[in-house]
Structure formats: C-alpha cells, structure tokens
Amino acid sequence: MKQSTVFRLSVTLFVLFSFSVVATAQPQLPAFFSDGMVLQQQTDAAIWGKSAAGKTVKLTTSWDRKNYAAKADDQGRWKIRVRTPQAGGPYEISITDGQTIRLRDVLxxxxxxxxxxxxxxxxxxxxxxxxxxxxxxxxxxxxxxxxxxxxxxxxxxxxxxxxxxxxxxxxxxxxxxxxxxxxxxxxxxxxxxxxxxxxxxxxxxxxxxxxxxxxxxxxxxxxxxxxxxxxxxxxxxxxxxxxxxxxxxxxxxxxxxxxxxxxxxxxxxxxxxxxxxxxxxxxxxxxxxxxxxxxxxxxxxxxxxxxxxxxxxxxxxxxxxxxxxxxxxxxxxxxxxxxxxxxxxxxxxxxxxxxxxxxxxxxxxxxxxxxxxYGKKGFVYKSPLPDSIRIQNGTMVIRFKNAPVGLTSFGKPLVNFEIAGADKYWRPARAVISKGELHISSPEIKDPVAVRYAFRDFVIGELFNTAGLPVSSFRTDDW
CATH class of the missing domain: 3.40.50.1110 (SGNH hydrolase)
Known part of the structure; x- marks a missing residue:
C-alpha cells in the first residue's frame, strides 16, 4: 500500500474515531452536580452543563417523574431549571442527550x-x-x-x-x-x-x-x-x-x-x-x-x-x-x-x-x-448595637438594641471605654450599666462629644447582652 494511501486512511479513521467519541460522550456537568448532592428545596433549581452543539438534553427527576428539556447552544452549553419539592430524599436525576448519566442519592x-x-x-x-x-x-x-x-x-x-x-x-x-x-x-x-x-x-x-x-x-x-x-x-x-x-x-x-x-x-x-x-x-x-x-x-x-x-x-x-x-x-x-x-x-x-x-x-x-x-422564636440571636446616644449632665448615655433584658459584663470591670471632648483627645472613661443603658463619664471631661468602646487592635470584649452575645466595638466619631 502506498504511503499516501496509508496516510489518508489513518486520517479518515482518526476523524471517524473522534466523531464517534463526541457523538457518544455523556453530557458534561460541573463537579458539584454529582452523586450525593443537596439541592435547595421548594425552588426552581438550575442544573447545567455541556453537550454537543445543538443537542437536545432531556432531564427527569425521580421525585415527581417530570421531564424537562433544553437545546445546547452553539458552544454546547445548556441549562435546565427543575422544580424541587419539600425537603426529602434520596432521589435520582437522569440526564441524557443520547447517552445517559444518573445522579444518585440526591437530597x-x-x-x-x-x-x-x-x-x-x-x-x-x-x-x-x-x-x-x-x-x-x-x-x-x-x-x-x-x-x-x-x-x-x-x-x-x-x-x-x-x-x-x-x-x-x-x-x-x-x-x-x-x-x-x-x-x-x-x-x-x-x-x-x-x-x-x-x-x-x-x-x-x-x-x-x-x-x-x-x-x-x-x-x-x-x-x-x-x-x-x-x-x-x-x-x-x-x-x-x-x-x-x-x-x-x-x-x-x-x-x-x-x-x-x-x-x-x-x-x-x-x-x-x-x-x-x-x-x-x-x-x-x-x-x-x-x-x-x-x-x-x-x-x-x-x-x-x-x-x-x-x-x-x-x-x-x-x-x-x-x-x-x-x-x-x-x-x-x-x-x-x-x-x-x-x-x-x-x-x-x-x-x-x-x-x-x-x-x-x-x-x-x-x-x-x-x-x-427561618423565623425561630424564643431566643436572642443578635449582638447588641448602639441605638441612641444622649448627653446628660456631662455623662454620655447609650441605649442598645438587641438587648431585651439589658446588658452585663458578667462581673468583670468595664475598662475599654474612652470619651473625648471638643479637643478630640481620648481619655479613659468610667462606664456603668443602669436600667439597660450604659452611662459613660470622665472627671477630666465636662462636655464629652464622642465615645469609643474596645477600639484597639487587640482587646477582649467585656460587654454583652444577658444572653451572652458580645457588643461590637464601636465609635461615635469619624475622626
């Protein structure tokens, strides 16, 4: 057999083999669409992947036996949205474009x-x-x-x-x-x-x-x-x-x-x-x-x-x-x-x-x-945050939200507060919890204008609501 004939035959076989691989390949899915996956309940959950361009991809969900279909675009991409039921499983999802893959143990x-x-x-x-x-x-x-x-x-x-x-x-x-x-x-x-x-x-x-x-x-x-x-x-x-x-x-x-x-x-x-x-x-x-x-x-x-x-x-x-x-x-x-x-x-x-x-x-x-x-009730789930601040006889009084039964330091001294006057010079402040509010003052400042709490790189917070959720560090200035 002539060398040119052998070459043409080899090329032809290669093309036929390559076409066969493309024609029989299963749909390709991103790695997270796989056995054992969890889908969000009661929503239109998207599933997507690749097939040969123009291929029709069909999908069936075992929980309702409903059939879906989509046509792959010119780059082979397709996406199908499936309606998911209430939580449950395990289920199966079947996906085919002529070749079939099954996703098992889906929750x-x-x-x-x-x-x-x-x-x-x-x-x-x-x-x-x-x-x-x-x-x-x-x-x-x-x-x-x-x-x-x-x-x-x-x-x-x-x-x-x-x-x-x-x-x-x-x-x-x-x-x-x-x-x-x-x-x-x-x-x-x-x-x-x-x-x-x-x-x-x-x-x-x-x-x-x-x-x-x-x-x-x-x-x-x-x-x-x-x-x-x-x-x-x-x-x-x-x-x-x-x-x-x-x-x-x-x-x-x-x-x-x-x-x-x-x-x-x-x-x-x-x-x-x-x-x-x-x-x-x-x-x-x-x-x-x-x-x-x-x-x-x-x-x-x-x-x-x-x-x-x-x-x-x-x-x-x-x-x-x-x-x-x-x-x-x-x-x-x-x-x-x-x-x-x-x-x-x-x-x-x-x-x-x-x-x-x-x-x-x-x-x-x-x-x-x-x-x-999820609307669960009966417990505190948010940390306290400053809600309102007023100045009363040289004392800054702060009321907090997310503190339904008030504030506590669990017996520890409140040492991480500072206040400043118009000179913007921060001085250590005394803080006292009273009737769900925080009263902050310093004998060195008669007219305070700003307060900071735990405003350092490293600090151990000491102020909580009575549920044990800590107060965030905060400041009232923008200096």
Missing part, C-alpha cells in the same frame, strides 16, 4: 454557601500548632448522612471558569469532617439538628484572600484604586489579586440554588478600612446580582481582635488598627439588606489570627440564620 433540603478566607477555611482538625477547641469530640460524634458538604478546591484564574477542580459531595463522618471548615461544620450541624432537614454546605474559601479577589472586573471598575493584574502578569497572580478567586472558584458555582451565605473575611483588608466600608457591600451586591436569587440572607463574621502589628509590613498606629475594619463591618449592617453580623469580641487571641473557638462563631451564625431566615 433536597437547605443549601448554604460558606465563604471567606482562612478563618472560614480552617478545618476541624485545625492548622499546625493551632487547634480548634472541641473539635476532636465533634469529629468523633460526626455521623450524619443528612449533613453534606462540598469543598471547592483552591484555584487562581485570570479568566472566568466553567467548572472547578475535581471534588465531590461528602456525608458528615469522622473521616470527612476532620478536613472540612470548622466554622461551617458547627453552623451546619446546629442547622440540621434544629430544622431536621438535609443541609448542604458549599465551602468556597481561600486563606489570605482579599475581598476584591472575590469580585469581577465590572464591579471593581467602581474602585479605581484597586489595580487589576495585567493578563501578561499571570505568573504573579495570588489570592489577593483582584478577580482571581471570583474567576477560579466562585464563578463556576454561580447560579446554584442556595438559601443564603455565611462569610468570614476582612483580615486581608484590615489596612484599608475606609475602602472596605464600600468595597464589602459592593461585593455582596455583586454576588446577589450574579446569583439572580434576590437579596438572599448574607451573614458575616466581624473579624476577631488580634495584634496585626506582628505581621509584615509591621505597621502600627493610625488606621493600622483592626478596630477600624470591625467598625466598617458594623456599619455594613445598614448598607447590606437582609444581613447579620456575628460578633467575636470575646474570642480573639493576641498572637493567633485564627481563634480556636470556632464552635462559638459557627453557633452564632446558626442563631442568626435560624432567627432571621
């Missing part, structure tokens, strides 16, 4: 996005030499197939992605829980116990990440001081690079039906508190717009006190004080609709940026969600 329940930086990412087993208090007992007792989670692997990308690195849904067992987010697990465990429905947790976090890394280019155009990395500099990309985590980790997940989000981040933006005051609400607005599910609940942790001056570049003084970012987060409550803030003033550690009492934060996240989103 219907409540799905929460859990995102942020290292304090959300910190696993139950802890970091090296940094424990999670109570984790070993919780890991030992973890055996709950109704609590499931999916961890999106770390990924930094210059361009938006369609899917994430290989991962899979896992049921809560000692083997799986040890490597899962401690904050998210303690949150999800309480949610499942209280609601008694399947809970799905999607963990999308990256240690050391900045808020701008979780935003897209369009949203960041409103912040010209944030410089985007040129495409030619892709080798320099990091978890603090604008858009890097939005593109690599969040974008593929956008559109998955969720009930809400819990967020623990801010440490990597602590040196830019004024910017964070508008950047953070803009990020939340972007996510809600992208997901297209309205103003879903967004609960976030106020960063815990910590001595940031021990981190490079070792800045001190002025606004190099994490209290300013905590204050920006406090103010964000008025800028972000349907939001809530977990206060961690009582669990910070001076020399460790990762507080070990993760169960405290997870439980407080659950309180917020159960009270605000």
């Amino acid at each position: 219907i329940g409540e799905v929460w996005l859990c995102s942020g930086q290292s304090n959300m990412e910190m696993p139950m087993k802890g970091y090296r030499d940094q424990p999670v208090i109570g984790a070993n007992e919780a890991i030992f007792a973890a055996n709950n197939p109704q609590l499931r989670f999916f961890t999106v692997p770390r990924a930094l990308r210059m361009q938006p992605q369609d899917t994430v690195k290989a991962s899979n849904w896992k049921k809560a067992t000692p083997e799986t829980v040890a490597d899962f987010s401690a904050t998210a697990y303690f949150f999800g465990r309480q949610m499942q116990q209280t609601l008694n429905v399947p809970i799905g947790l999607m963990q999308i976090s990256y240690g050391g990440s900045s808020a701008e890394a979780w935003m897209n280019e369009e949203a960041l155009n409103a912040f010209p001081a944030i410089k985007k990395l040129p495409a030619a500099d892709s080798a320099k990309i990091s978890q603090r690079s604008p858009m890097s985590l939005y593109n690599g980790m969040l974008k593929p997940f956008i559109g998955y039906a969720i009930r809400g989000c819990i967020w623990y981040q801010g440490e990597s933006n602590y040196e830019r508190p004024d910017e964070y005051e508008t950047l953070f609400p803009a990020m939340v607005s972007l996510w809600r717009k992208e997901f297209g599910q309205g103003d879903f609940p967004f609960y976030y942790a106020q960063i815990a006190p910590y001595n940031y001056s021990q981190l490079p570049p070792y800045n001190t003084g002025g606004k190099y004080n994490s209290a300013y970012v905590r204050d920006a987060q406090r103010k964000a409550l008025d800028k972000i609709p349907n939001s809530g803030m977990v206060v961690l003033m009582d669990v910070g550690e001076e020399n460790c940026i990762h507080p070990s009492q993760k169960a405290v934060g997870g439980q407080r996240f659950a309180y917020l969600a159960l009270g605000d989103t």
Whole structure:
C-alpha cells in the first residue's frame, strides 16, 4: 500500500474515531452536580452543563417523574431549571442527550454557601500548632448522612471558569469532617439538628484572600484604586489579586440554588478600612446580582481582635488598627439588606489570627440564620448595637438594641471605654450599666462629644447582652 494511501486512511479513521467519541460522550456537568448532592428545596433549581452543539438534553427527576428539556447552544452549553419539592430524599436525576448519566442519592433540603478566607477555611482538625477547641469530640460524634458538604478546591484564574477542580459531595463522618471548615461544620450541624432537614454546605474559601479577589472586573471598575493584574502578569497572580478567586472558584458555582451565605473575611483588608466600608457591600451586591436569587440572607463574621502589628509590613498606629475594619463591618449592617453580623469580641487571641473557638462563631451564625431566615422564636440571636446616644449632665448615655433584658459584663470591670471632648483627645472613661443603658463619664471631661468602646487592635470584649452575645466595638466619631 502506498504511503499516501496509508496516510489518508489513518486520517479518515482518526476523524471517524473522534466523531464517534463526541457523538457518544455523556453530557458534561460541573463537579458539584454529582452523586450525593443537596439541592435547595421548594425552588426552581438550575442544573447545567455541556453537550454537543445543538443537542437536545432531556432531564427527569425521580421525585415527581417530570421531564424537562433544553437545546445546547452553539458552544454546547445548556441549562435546565427543575422544580424541587419539600425537603426529602434520596432521589435520582437522569440526564441524557443520547447517552445517559444518573445522579444518585440526591437530597433536597437547605443549601448554604460558606465563604471567606482562612478563618472560614480552617478545618476541624485545625492548622499546625493551632487547634480548634472541641473539635476532636465533634469529629468523633460526626455521623450524619443528612449533613453534606462540598469543598471547592483552591484555584487562581485570570479568566472566568466553567467548572472547578475535581471534588465531590461528602456525608458528615469522622473521616470527612476532620478536613472540612470548622466554622461551617458547627453552623451546619446546629442547622440540621434544629430544622431536621438535609443541609448542604458549599465551602468556597481561600486563606489570605482579599475581598476584591472575590469580585469581577465590572464591579471593581467602581474602585479605581484597586489595580487589576495585567493578563501578561499571570505568573504573579495570588489570592489577593483582584478577580482571581471570583474567576477560579466562585464563578463556576454561580447560579446554584442556595438559601443564603455565611462569610468570614476582612483580615486581608484590615489596612484599608475606609475602602472596605464600600468595597464589602459592593461585593455582596455583586454576588446577589450574579446569583439572580434576590437579596438572599448574607451573614458575616466581624473579624476577631488580634495584634496585626506582628505581621509584615509591621505597621502600627493610625488606621493600622483592626478596630477600624470591625467598625466598617458594623456599619455594613445598614448598607447590606437582609444581613447579620456575628460578633467575636470575646474570642480573639493576641498572637493567633485564627481563634480556636470556632464552635462559638459557627453557633452564632446558626442563631442568626435560624432567627432571621427561618423565623425561630424564643431566643436572642443578635449582638447588641448602639441605638441612641444622649448627653446628660456631662455623662454620655447609650441605649442598645438587641438587648431585651439589658446588658452585663458578667462581673468583670468595664475598662475599654474612652470619651473625648471638643479637643478630640481620648481619655479613659468610667462606664456603668443602669436600667439597660450604659452611662459613660470622665472627671477630666465636662462636655464629652464622642465615645469609643474596645477600639484597639487587640482587646477582649467585656460587654454583652444577658444572653451572652458580645457588643461590637464601636465609635461615635469619624475622626
């Protein structure tokens, strides 16, 4: 046989083989559409993927035997919305474009996005030499197939992605829980116990990440001081690079039906508190717009006190004080609709940026969600916040909201208050709790104009409502 004939035959066989592979390939789904997944109950949950261009994709759900269909576009992309029932399962979902795949052991329940930086990412087993208090007992007792989670692997990308690195849904067992987010697990465990429905947790976090890394280019155009990395500099990309985590980790997940989000981040933006005051609400607005599910609940942790001056570049003084970012987060409550803030003033550690009492934060996240989103009654679930301030005979009197039975220091002295007069010079102040109000004064100031509480980089909060939820650090000035 001539060499040219052999070549043409080889090419023909290659083309036929390639066509056969394309023609018989199963529909392609992002990694999180898989066996064991949890879908949000009683909603139009989107399921999407890729097939050959122009192919008709059919989908059947076992809970109602309803059939759906969509045609893949010229790039092979398709999306189908399925109506989910009340919580239950396990169910199956069949997807075919000529070749069939079946998603088995699918539960219907409540799905929460859990995102942020290292304090959300910190696993139950802890970091090296940094424990999670109570984790070993919780890991030992973890055996709950109704609590499931999916961890999106770390990924930094210059361009938006369609899917994430290989991962899979896992049921809560000692083997799986040890490597899962401690904050998210303690949150999800309480949610499942209280609601008694399947809970799905999607963990999308990256240690050391900045808020701008979780935003897209369009949203960041409103912040010209944030410089985007040129495409030619892709080798320099990091978890603090604008858009890097939005593109690599969040974008593929956008559109998955969720009930809400819990967020623990801010440490990597602590040196830019004024910017964070508008950047953070803009990020939340972007996510809600992208997901297209309205103003879903967004609960976030106020960063815990910590001595940031021990981190490079070792800045001190002025606004190099994490209290300013905590204050920006406090103010964000008025800028972000349907939001809530977990206060961690009582669990910070001076020399460790990762507080070990993760169960405290997870439980407080659950309180917020159960009270605000699910309407559970009979317990206090929000930390006190200043509500009104008046000056009375040289004393500043503050009334707080979210303190239905008043305030307490649990017997400890109130030592973290300062007041200032018109000279803007801060002096230590005496604070007294009286009939649910706080009376603050100093013999050195006859006419006070401003007050601050726990407004230092590292401080242990001492003021709580009687339910034990701490008061956020705050200031009444804008100096």
